[in-house]
Amino acid sequence: MTTPEQSVRDEEQDTTDDHPEESALETARRQLYSAAEQLDVDPNIVERLKHPKQVHEVTVPIRRDDGTVEVYTGYRAQHDSVRGPHKGGLRYHPDVTRDECIGLGMWMTWKCAVMDLPFGGAKGGIAVNPKDLSEGEKERLTRRFAEELRDVIGPNRDIPAPDMGTDPQTMSWLMDAYSMQEGETTPGVVTGKPPIVGGSEGRDEAPGRSVAIIAREAATYYEKDLENTTVAIQGFGSVGSNAARLLDSWGAKVVAVSDVNGGIYDGNGLDTHSIPSHHEQPEGVMGHDAEAKVSNDELLELDVDILIPAAIGNVLTEENAGDVQADIVIEGANGPTTTAASEILADRDIPVVPDILANAGGVTVSYFEWLQDINRRAWSLERVNAELEEEMLSAWEAVREEHDARGVSWRDAAYIVALSRVADAHESRGLWP
Numbered sequence: 001m002t003t004p005e006q007s008v009r010d011e012e013q014d015t016t017d018d019h020p021e022e023s024a025l026e027t028a029r030r031q032l033y034s035a036a037e038q039l040d041v042d043p044n045i046v047e048r049l050k051h052p053k054q055v056h057e058v059t060v061p062i063r064r065d066d067g068t069v070e071v072y073t074g075y076r077a078q079h080d081s082v083r084g085p086h087k088g089g090l091r092y093h094p095d096v097t098r099d100e101c102i103g104l105g106m107w108m109t110w111k112c113a114v115m116d117l118p119f120g121g122a123k124g125g126i127a128v129n130p131k132d133l134s135e136g137e138k139e140r141l142t143r144r145f146a147e148e149l150r151d152v153i154g155p156n157r158d159i160p161a162p163d164m165g166t167d168p169q170t171m172s173w174l175m176d177a178y179s180m181q182e183g184e185t186t187p188g189v190v191t192g193k194p195p196i197v198g199g200s201e202g203r204d205e206a207p208g209r210s211v212a213i214i215a216r217e218a219a220t221y222y223e224k225d226l227e228n229t230t231v232a233i234q235g236f237g238s239v240g241s242n243a244a245r246l247l248d249s250w251g252a253k254v255v256a257v258s259d260v261n262g263g264i265y266d267g268n269g270l271d272t273h274s275i276p277s278h279h280e281q282p283e284g285v286m287g288h289d290a291e292a293k294v295s296n297d298e299l300l301e302l303d304v305d306i307l308i309p310a311a312i313g314n315v316l317t318e319e320n321a322g323d324v325q326a327d328i329v330i331e332g333a334n335g336p337t338t339t340a341a342s343e344i345l346a347d348r349d350i351p352v353v354p355d356i357l358a359n360a361g362g363v364t365v366s367y368f369e370w371l372q373d374i375n376r377r378a379w380s381l382e383r384v385n386a387e388l389e390e391e392m393l394s395a396w397e398a399v400r401e402e403h404d405a406r407g408v409s410w411r412d413a414a415y416i417v418a419l420s421r422v423a424d425a426h427e428s429r430g431l432w433p
């Protein structure tokens with residue numbers, strides 16, 4: 001379960017918050033079987049995809065500030081690389097386990113495939129609470145972890161990114177440690193770096209931008225004119241505020257937004273640009289003048305055209321799914337809808353466009369960052385946004401086709417698109433030797 005404290009700038013984050021009753025690995029396998037059932041996939045390929053290609057477990061010793069030595073356990077699970085190098089976040093969190101990394105790595109395979117990025121999935125991390133470490137300890141931990149993983153990561157092998165408890169600074173240290181040992185500056189070994197060392201313009205905004213693009217396309221699909229579309233957004237952080245402001249500037253009426261303390265409402269539409277985002281002023285939403293206040297629970301049940309949960313996981317549950325009055329749900333956060341809620345919403349004919357597609361702008365701009373790094377040429381913000389728009393539209397179109405052709409949910413359609421791409425690549429390459 002993601003807490004606000006754990007919340008991260010993470011373009012490659014998992015979606016496991018969705019099913020607290022299952023482990024990440026069980027959920028990932030369940031999604032694999034469910035998509036495979038709808039497709040004519042060779043069972044031998046499904047068998048291969050059930051398992052990670054490799055899992056690396058390393059010990060990471062560091063000297064603490066008090067002079068003692070502490071040893072942590074780190075992992076990197078590489079799921080599948082049939083379509084290209086592995087890609088996925090590195091998290092610093094006490095609950096990191098081998099199986100969690102395998103499950104989340106599998107997810108990254110689907111997320112990259114639904115976006116048609118030339119990457120396979122991976123996930124890793126260290127079982128540690130980063131809040132217990134000083135800045136210097138975090139740096140030493142990261143540098144040692146980079147060294148332990150050096151043989152298995154690299155711009156053509158496996159490209160980590162920030163996740164829970166890690167950030168652009170962590171990526172900068174990792175890139176430096178790797179580069180120092182390799183003897184050459186290698187920015188493409190990680191994404192999510194600060195732009196000064198090869199990070200991309202537009203990356204921070206990208207997940208929110210992709211959520212807005214997908215919300216706009218879904219509105220059109222359901223024959224809603226964006227000018228008359230009302231939107232409620234839970235969470236006014238990186239994802240929520242960027243999505244809100246873009247939809248607002250495209251003419252939609254954002255009637256409610258919230259942060260951890262609650263939300264504000266204006267039936268005529270809020271001026272989202274004047275409401276401070278989490279980054280600009282944490283917990284500043286409630287201090288903004290508005291027609292009315294709403295609780296986070298009430299926000300989820302507002303009668304709007306589009307509801308975007310963009311804060312934390314598991315907010316649409318068995319308890320409240322029956323009271324959701326929105327016409328469309330776009331998942332901005334990772335795993336905001338539990339399995340039980342998904343079933344209730346499906347029974348009530350309320351479409352839910354999944355996180356794996358809607359917030360994939362982050363990993364997509366990570367791909368752009370990698371391209372910029374290996375070509376040693378930075379792109380303008382305009383180019384990043386134009387190419388992101390193109391990638392999102394093409395992923396939306398692929399998912400829409402499956403949704404329409406098979407009459408399945410948007411979530412199933414997204415997994416079908418992903419699995420068919422991965423399975424076709426396996427089919428084409430065959431099994432070596």
Ligand code: NAD
Pocket residue numbers: 002003004007008009010011012013207234235236237238239240258259260261278279283296310311312313332333334359362
């Ligand atoms: P953030 O930390 O920038 O902002 C989170 C916002 O949610 C804040 O406004 C906070 O006050 C609010 N919030 C926290 N707890 C809440 C609660 N219980 N109820 C209502 N609001 C609450 O986080 P973010 O980066 O925008 O991420 C939001 C979600 O999107 C998370 O699920 C994250 O995993 C997912 N996500 C983020 C990115 C990214 O790159 N930022 C990418 C993909 C997915």
